Amino acid sequence: MRVVFTIVKRELVSYFSSPVAYVFLVIFLLLTGFFTFTAGNFFERGEASLAAFFGWHPWLYLVLVPAVGMRLWAEERRSGTLELLLTMPVAPWQAIVAKFLASWIFIGVALALTFPAVITVNVLGDPDNGMIVAGYLGSFFLAGAYLAITCMTSAMTRNQVVAFILSVVLCLFLILAGFNPVTDLLARWANPALVDTVAAFSVVTHFDGFQRGVIDLRDLVFFLSVIGFALFATGLIIRGHRAG
Amino acid sequence: MIRIDNLVKSFGAKRAVDGISFTVERGEVLGFLGPNGAGKSTTMRMITGFMPPTEGSVAVGGFDVAESPLEAKRLIGYLPENAAAYPDMTVEGFLNFAAELRGLSGAARRKGLHRVIERCFLDAVLHQSIDTLSKGYKHRTCLAQALIHDPDVLIMDEPTDGLDPNQKHEVRNLIRELGRNNKAIVFSTHILEEVDAACTRAIIIDRGRIVANGTPEELRAMSEIAGAVTLQARGATAERLSELGRVEKLNGAFRIYPKDKSRQAQLAQEVVEMVNLHGWKVEGMYSERGELDEVFRRITLPDTVKK
Numbered sequence: 001m002r003v004v005f006t007i008v009k010r011e012l013v014s015y016f017s018s019p020v021a022y023v024f025l026v027i028f029l030l031l032t033g034f035f036t037f038t039a040g041n042f043f044e045r046g047e048a049s050l051a052a053f054f055g056w057h058p059w060l061y062l063v064l065v066p067a068v069g070m071r072l073w074a075e076e077r078r079s080g081t082l083e084l085l086l087t088m089p090v091a092p093w094q095a096i097v098a099k100f101l102a103s104w105i106f107i108g109v110a111l112a113l114t115f116p117a118v119i120t121v122n123v124l125g126d127p128d129n130g131m132i133v134a135g136y137l138g139s140f141f142l143a144g145a146y147l148a149i150t151c152m153t154s155a156m157t158r159n160q161v162v163a164f165i166l167s168v169v170l171c172l173f174l175i176l177a178g179f180n181p182v183t184d185l186l187a188r189w190a191n192p193a194l195v196d197t198v199a200a201f202s203v204v205t206h207f208d209g210f211q212r213g214v215i216d217l218r219d220l221v222f223f224l225s226v227i228g229f230a231l232f233a234t235g236l237i238i239r240g241h242r243a244g
Numbered sequence: 245m246i247r248i249d250n251l252v253k254s255f256g257a258k259r260a261v262d263g264i265s266f267t268v269e270r271g272e273v274l275g276f277l278g279p280n281g282a283g284k285s286t287t288m289r290m291i292t293g294f295m296p297p298t299e300g301s302v303a304v305g306g307f308d309v310a311e312s313p314l315e316a317k318r319l320i321g322y323l324p325e326n327a328a329a330y331p332d333m334t335v336e337g338f339l340n341f342a343a344e345l346r347g348l349s350g351a352a353r354r355k356g357l358h359r360v361i362e363r364c365f366l367d368a369v370l371h372q373s374i375d376t377l378s379k380g381y382k383h384r385t386c387l388a389q390a391l392i393h394d395p396d397v398l399i400m401d402e403p404t405d406g407l408d409p410n411q412k413h414e415v416r417n418l419i420r421e422l423g424r425n426n427k428a429i430v431f432s433t434h435i436l437e438e439v440d441a442a443c444t445r446a447i448i449i450d451r452g453r454i455v456a457n458g459t460p461e462e463l464r465a466m467s468e469i470a471g472a473v474t475l476q477a478r479g480a481t482a483e484r485l486s487e488l489g490r491v492e493k494l495n496g497a498f499r500i501y502p503k504d505k506s507r508q509a510q511l512a513q514e515v516v517e518m519v520n521l522h523g524w525k526v527e528g529m530y531s532e533r534g535e536l537d538e539v540f541r542r543i544t545l546p547d548t549v550k551k
C-alpha cells in the first residue's frame with residue numbers, strides 16, 4: 001500500500017510540475033463552460049439542473065481523458081524507466097493501480113474545479129442537489145472507465161499519439177453502442193434483445209441513470225468492471241513486453 | 245549470492261541467452277564481457293527480474309527471482325542500460341522516490357540519501373531537474389538510485405558508458421570499493437581495461453553462451469602470446485633464437501614463443517643465457533602476460549573471420 005501511495009505521489013507531482021497539466025485544466029474548464037452554457041442551451045432550458053453540463057461529458061472526455069492518460073505507460077517504455085520501476089520491489093499490479101489512480105485523481109481535480117456551475121444553478125434556481133451529486137459521481141466513474149482503457153492502449157505502444165488514437169477509437173465504440181441514432185439504426189433490422197445487449201455495453205446507457213439522479217448498483221458495477229478489465233489487460237500487455 | 249542455472253531466453257526463434265550458468269559470491273566483482281548483442285543486457289534483465297527466463301532459474305540471496313520476486317528485488321540495486329531516470333523530477337526528488345520504494349523512511353532515508361549524494365558527487369545538482377543534467381551527472385544519479393538502500397547485490401549494465409575518462413576512473417574506483425565491502429557485483433562492459441581495473445573475475449559471453457570464465461590473469465593466459473618473450477638486442481638473429489622456440493620478427497625485436505606451455509617458465513632464463521653466450525647488447529626484454537583484447541577477439545569472432 002505504501003508503494004502504491006509513493007507512486008501515486010510521484011505521478012501527481014509530475015503532473016503538476018509540468019505546464020501541460022495547467023493547460024489541460026484550462027482547456028477542460030473552457031470546454032465544459034462552452035458546452036454547458038452555449039452549445040447546451042443552459043439558459044434557454046429554463047430549469048435548475050446540470051443536465052446540459054453532464055450530457056456532454058461522454059463526448060468531452062472522449063478527447064480529454066486519453067490526452068491525460070496516453071503518456072502513462074508509453075512514456076515509461078520510451079524512456080526506459082519502466083525497467084527501473086519494475087526492478088524495484090514493486091509488484092506490477094501495484095504500479096498499474098497507482099498510475100491509474102494518480103491520473104484519476106488528476107481528472108477528479110479537474111472535475112471538482114467545475115464547482116462554479118453548481119453555484120450558478122443554486123443561485124439561479126432551486127436544483128435537486130442530490131441529482132447533481134449523482135451526476136458528478138457518474139461523471140467521475142465515466143472518466144475512470146475511459147482512463148483505464150487509455151492505460152491499456154498506452155501500454156501497447158511507445159508512441160503516445162498511437163495510444164491516444166487507439167483509446168479514442170475504443171471509447172467511441174463504448175459511446176456509440178448506446179448512442180440513440182445508432183441504437184435506432186440498429187433497431188430497424190435487429191431484434192430488440194440484440195439492441196439492448198449492444199446498448200448494455202455502452203457507457204452512455206450506464207451514465208444516463210446517474211444523470212437522472214439514480215445511483216444504480218448495476219451501473220457502478222459496469223464502470224468498475226470496465227476499469228477492472230482494462231487494468232487487468234494492461235497487466236497482461238506489460239507482462240507480454242517483459243517476456244519479450 | 246547470485247546463482248544462475250542454465251538460463252535461456254528466446255525471442256521468437258532466436259536464443260538470445262542460451263544456457264548460461266554461473267555463481268557470484270559476496271566480495272566478488274564479476275565483469276561481464278561480450279560483443280554487442282551477445283546477451284549481456286538480457287541476462288542482467290533476467291537477474292533483476294525484469295524479464296522472466298524462458299528456461300532455467302536465477303536465485304538472488306537464496307530467493308528465486310521468478311517465485312519470490314519482491315524478496316529478491318529488495319536485495320538488488322540495478323543500474324539499467326542508458327541510466328534511465330524520470331526526466332521531470334529533480335535529483336533529490338528522484339532519489340527520495342527510489343528510497344521510498346525501497347521502503348526507507350525517516351532517518352534511514354536521510355542517511356541513505358546523504359551517503360549516495362556524497363559517494364556519487366551529486367551535491368551540486370541536487371535541486372536540478374534530471375532532463376537538464378549532463379550525461380555524466382544523469383548516469384551518477386541513476387547509480388545513486390541503485391546504491392540508496394546499500395544493496396548486497398549490485399547489477400550494472402555498462403556503468404561507464406558515455407562517461408569521460410575521469411568519471412570512468414571514479415566509477416571503477418567505486419566498483420572496486422563496493423567489492424571490498426563484501427557485496428556481490430556484476431557489471432557488463434565492452435571495455436577490456438575495465439576488467440583489469442575493477443574485476444576479480446570475468447566472464448566472456450558470445451551469442452548467448454559463456455565462452456570463457458576466469459580471473460583476468462587466467463583469461464590473459466589464454467592469449468597466444470602469453471608466456472612468450474620479446475627481446476630487443478643488437479646482434480641477435482632469428483636463426484639462433486629459433487633453437488629455443490618459434491620466433492616472430494617484430495620491428496627491430498624478436499618474439500620467442502615457448503615450444504610448449506610447460507617450458508614457459510624457463511624460457512626467459514634460456515633467452516638470457518643465449519644473450520650472454522653470444523654477447524648481444526640487450527636494449528629491452530620482457531615476458532608477455534598476454535593481451536585481453538586478443539583473447540576476446542579470438543574467442544568471440546566467428547570462425548571464418550579468425551586470422
